[in-house]
Amino acid sequence: MRAAVIVFPGSNCDRDLAVAIGQATGKSPAMVWHRETALPDGTDLIAIPGGFSYGDYLRSGAMAARSPIMQAVVQAAGKGVPVLGICNGFQVLTEAGLLPGALMRNAGLHFVCRPVGLKVENSQSIFTSAYRSGEDITIPVAHHDGNYQADAETLDRLEGEGRVAFRYTEEVNGSARSIAGLINDGGNVLGMMPHPSARSSLLMATQTADACSKACSKQSRSFPALRRRVRCLCKA
Amino acid sequence: MKARVFVTLKPGVLDPQGKAIHHALEGLGFGGVNDVRAGKLIELDLADGTSDDEIAEMCRKLLANTVIENFKIERQGAPAAADA
Numbered sequence: 001m002r003a004a005v006i007v008f009p010g011s012n013c014d015r016d017l018a019v020a021i022g023q024a025t026g027k028s029p030a031m032v033w034h035r036e037t038a039l040p041d042g043t044d045l046i047a048i049p050g051g052f053s054y055g056d057y058l059r060s061g062a063m064a065a066r067s068p069i070m071q072a073v074v075q076a077a078g079k080g081v082p083v084l085g086i087c088n089g090f091q092v093l094t095e096a097g098l099l100p101g102a103l104m105r106n107a108g109l110h111f112v113c114r115p116v117g118l119k120v121e122n123s124q125s126i127f128t129s130a131y132r133s134g135e136d137i138t139i140p141v142a143h144h145d146g147n148y149q150a151d152a153e154t155l156d157r158l159e160g161e162g163r164v165a166f167r168y169t170e171e172v173n174g175s176a177r178s179i180a181g182l183i184n185d186g187g188n189v190l191g192m193m194p195h196p197s198a199r200s201s202l203l204m205a206t207q208t209a210d211a212c213s214k215a216c217s218k219q220s221r222s223f224p225a226l227r228r229r230v231r232c233l234c235k236a
Numbered sequence: 237m238k239a240r241v242f243v244t245l246k247p248g249v250l251d252p253q254g255k256a257i258h259h260a261l262e263g264l265g266f267g268g269v270n271d272v273r274a275g276k277l278i279e280l281d282l283a284d285g286t287s288d289d290e291i292a293e294m295c296r297k298l299l300a301n302t303v304i305e306n307f308k309i310e311r312q313g314a315p316a317a318a319d320a
Contacts, residue, residue, distance in 0.1 A: 059301055066298060095301065102303045105252045149249065149304060174250070 003029035003045040006073065006089075008064045013050035013086065013197060020200035021047060034067040045082050046073055048089030050142070050195055060103060060145040061091030070096050082126055083189045087143055090181075090191030099182050099191045100158070101150030106143070107174025113142040117169035118180055118194060122162050125183050127190040139194035141172060146193040148175040148182075158182065165190055237282045238312040239291055243300045244275035275305075 003021045007014045014031065022028045029047065030040045039046065054063035064070070070092070077083045077098055085093040093099045106112060115138045120131040131137070150158070155177055158164055166181035173193070181192030245251050251273050258272040278299055280291070291309050300307040 058298070062298065062301065094303075100303075102301055104250070104304065107250065107252050109252050109256050147250075147252070174252070 001025040001027060001044055002040065002042045003027070003047060004032045004039050004043045005029045005047045005049060006032050006034065006069055007049070008034045008051070008053035008067065008092075010053045010055055011049050011051035011088070013088075013195060016195075016197045016200070017047050017049045017086065020197035021045070023200055032069060034064065034069050036069045037072060039069075039072050039076060043076065043081065045084070046076060048073075048083070048085040048092050049197075050087030050089060053088055053092065056145070059091075059095065061088060061093075061095040064088070064092045065095035065097075074098060077184075077186075077189050080186060080188050084127065085189075085191040086195055086197065087141075087146075087193055090193055091145060093189060093191040098189050099184055100154050101148055101176075101182070103145050103193070104147040104149050105145050106147050106172075111142075111144045112146070112172055113140075115140045116172050116180075116194060118166045119169050121164045121167055122183065124162070125165060125187055125190065127183070128165055136169060138199075139196055140198045141194045142198075143173070143193055146173040146175065148173075148179045148193075150176060155179075161185065166192055166194070237284050237286060239280045239282060239286075240310045240312065241278040241280065241291070241295055241299055242275060242308040242310065243278065243295075243305050244308070245273060246304055246306055249304050 003025060005014050005018050005021065018029050018031065030043070032039060053061065057063055073083060074096060083093070083098065090099070091103045094102055118137050118139055120128055120133060120135040120137060122128055123131045123133040123135070158179075159177065163183045163185070164177070164179055164181070165183050167178040168175065168180045172180075180194055181190060183190050253274040254272040257274060258269060261269050261272065280294075282291070288309065295307040295309065296302060
């Protein structure tokens, strides 16, 4: 597999995603800077990472969606190359017109950063076939603008065509019909707010997330231990 | 030549920021505020002769997300030239 991770100024999950893709495919992805106008030859997976591209100026993902590399991404997507957008990547995909709807400020206005429950709605897609339909999973989110909105007609169509990949099983951000992840009509583009790459190692998975939320919420004494653990992770 | 572009959320689109501003105004003791909607004002300094169509195209392609937002263009010193 020849994966490419698109990197914008302000992307901050690009390296996590590269590590996760490397683990999953056995090969490190190409890191492609936003000013490039072409993808590496033979790219067969495009991944758009989380972060705050262009500082979220104008609207989250708006500037990134108009950067030079995105023309190549839109073209490749049109030819059926799989495209995965996570968090800011999902925002970029909607702004680029590869997925319908828009991601607005969280209904509660808070930045939400915690593991959340999801239900796998569609296990037939190329991205979700390792899951069972209806399976409950937990993946961390970290976003301010994850409130998915589209008009009722679009939402009905997405649901009718089985294009909702994941739904939140708890209130997270006010998303219409609890949509957490969406697939395009060609079945080769997935956008999702939760970060699967943040579950790609046991250390980063629920233990750290739980420890993190405890440390943040109660400023508990576990914080120095957590810091040590994060330092170990960074060195690894 | 200058133009101002007003970008506003479409009616019916939930505006959490407007709601927060509304609550804050009430918290400050301002009564009688029925609703608040927040938007953006973008000022453009343009080459002379830039047409209304060109400005509208800028709005459609970048300045507004027409899935959720409307825009209004106002040339400086002139009434609204184009709406969408």
